Amino acid sequence: MRTSLKFVLALAGTAAFAAPAAAQITDNIDATATVLQALTVNGDASLAFGNIAPSQIKTVAAGAAASGHFSMAGAPGSSVSFRFNALPATLQIAGLTLSAWTGLHRDANTAAGATAFTPTAGSAESVTMNAADGNYFVWIGATLTAAGVVAPGTYTQPVVLEVFYN
Amino acid sequence: MPAGRFLLLPMLLAVAAAPLPAQRPIQVEGIKNLAFGLLLAGTPMSVLRTDAVRAGQVNITAQPKSSIIIQISLPASMSGPAGATLPVAFGPSDAGYSALGDIGSQVAFDPRNSTVVLTNTSNGRGTLYLGGTASPAFNQQPGNYTGTITITVAYP
Numbered sequence: 221m222r223t224s225l226k227f228v229l230a231l232a233g234t235a236a237f238a239a240p241a242a243a244q245i246t247d248n249i250d251a252t253a254t255v256l257q258a259l260t261v262n263g264d265a266s267l268a269f270g271n272i273a274p275s276q277i278k279t280v281a282a283g284a285a286a287s288g289h290f291s292m293a294g295a296p297g298s299s300v301s302f303r304f305n306a307l308p309a310t311l312q313i314a315g316l317t318l319s320a321w322t323g324l325h326r327d328a329n330t331a332a333g334a335t336a337f338t339p340t341a342g343s344a345e346s347v348t349m350n351a352a353d354g355n356y357f358v359w360i361g362a363t364l365t366a367a368g369v370v371a372p373g374t375y376t377q378p379v380v381l382e383v384f385y386n
Numbered sequence: 387m388p389a390g391r392f393l394l395l396p397m398l399l400a401v402a403a404a405p406l407p408a409q410r411p412i413q414v415e416g417i418k419n420l421a422f423g424l425l426l427a428g429t430p431m432s433v434l435r436t437d438a439v440r441a442g443q444v445n446i447t448a449q450p451k452s453s454i455i456i457q458i459s460l461p462a463s464m465s466g467p468a469g470a471t472l473p474v475a476f477g478p479s480d481a482g483y484s485a486l487g488d489i490g491s492q493v494a495f496d497p498r499n500s501t502v503v504l505t506n507t508s509n510g511r512g513t514l515y516l517g518g519t520a521s522p523a524f525n526q527q528p529g530n531y532t533g534t535i536t537i538t539v540a541y542p
Contacts, residue, residue, distance in 0.1 A: 249420065252421050253520050254529070256528060
């Protein structure tokens with residue numbers, strides 16, 4: 221009977237499509253990164269012993285007007301380290317010896333209230349750049365001892381400060 | 387004809403009654419971002435898929451001991467401040483899959499191509515791990531960058 225046959229066909233068709241279709245599911249994750257501001261360091265002022273006579277000993281304290289001064293700039297609030305890879309033992313000639321290095325550092329360009337440290341070749345100081353402007357400052361001093369006989373003249377010796385992100 | 391009708395009905399019923407394979411619905415859940423962290427301008431940074439801290443992680447749940455297809459849509463760059471972009475690249479072994487959810491026992495695959503894997507025999511789970519390389523330019527704009535990675539999973 222045609223009516224019964226049609227009814228059965230309809231039921232079969234319905235049953236064949238009743239099972240759930242396999243779905244594809246999606247989700248996301250992010251790739252993230254933070255690019256830091258490039259670090260810079262500038263030697264702003266030399267450690268200036270001025271005039272020294274043979275056999276004289278002269279000390280310039282870190283933070284004094286004649287002390288050496290470095291300015292650093294980087295990402296505000298970031299953790300960095302600075303160090304002197306080497307500290308000269310002489311001021312260009314053997315008759316002028318350098319010793320007893322002293323240092324100060326802080327995140328504002330004022331020596332008063334700065335943190336004292338002893339500059340040591342290869343030894344790093346870990347600090348935090350100023351949270352507002354990303355600046356940091358270092359002062360250095362030392363003692364210069366002139367030998368009994370020193371040729372008159374002007375003498376210079378570089379002092380190199382290295383800074384890097386932690 | 388009566389004989390013809392009675393023959394037809396059982397055949398149709400047999401077709402209708404055959405059970406279709408039941409499959410657990412697929413679930414995909416992003417767990418961890420691919421985090422390159424702090425970068426310096428001009429210095430590329432690579433994250434290994436085995437990096438427990440920085441590698442991206444996605445958990446998958448499906449039918450136990452079943453094949454699934456994983457397809458990953460990868461960005462060519464991350465977007466940052468003032469419209470700046472930071473290139474990011476993915477290599478042939480930057481993705482890995484573990485049916486045990488163990489970052490140390492994953493099987494590597496190329497995230498740029500779809501891959502077919504088997505879910506865990508007992509619980510139907512699996513974990514996708516993702517690494518990559520970010521390459522900031524020498525004059526890269528400082529700031530935060532993000533890019534979207536889309537993971538699609540389906541039964542074959």
